[in-house]
């Protein structure tokens with residue numbers, strides 16, 4: 001794959017149709033919609049990463065949500081998981097506003113990019129291993145383009161961790177074997193990149209208190225410090 005810049009890469013990702021099951025699902029969801037969003041024209045395509053091309057910190061999820069990113073066309077935008085994530089980024093000082101509602105709502109991220117190892121919304125939020133592997137080259141290319149500035153990454157959840165670590169490895173950061181296990185709060189030093197594990201910002205985790213607002217802010221603050229990004233606490 002040859003994508004000379006992140007903007008070109010993002011455009012190419014948005015046109016991808018490599019996974020038949022996910023193409024069918026994302027487009028069916030876009031046609032049938034959720035009643036609350038009946039007036040929307042859903043994006044219904046792969047959702048590229050969001051944030052500046054010279055980001056120092058990367059937040060890695062798993063895949064867009066059917067009625068969130070798949071509806072709005074922007075990562076973690078328009079669903080409860082995104083509400084939690086962007087409010088925390090704002091509180092820490094890494095986002096211009098606490099809400100993320102539409103792709104043109106003016107939200108800016110400061111030195112942070114948000115992406116995922118799978119760019120299409122999967123049924124039941126669960127891509128197959130084959131789909132995860134098919135999508136990996138997009139993340140590898142994104143990581144290679146970010147590599148000159150990237151100093152830290154927060155990976156949300158064990159599935160994202162398992163999907164992302166091989167991509168970091170393929171992009172040039174050597175990851176030890178056996179690969180480090182996921183845990184909330186875990187911190188792994190690669191050569192020149194600090195990798196942080198954090199429970200996913202899913203409703204299941206935030207409603208049950210498995211991931212509290214304080215826990216999320218603590219990981220983001222540590223990662224921002226590792227990336228040498230200014231925060232409200234620094």
Ligand code: SF4
Nearest residue numbers: 016018019046120135
């Ligand atoms: S999941 Fe990734 S590889 Fe599969 S169709 Fe979507 S963008 Fe393409």
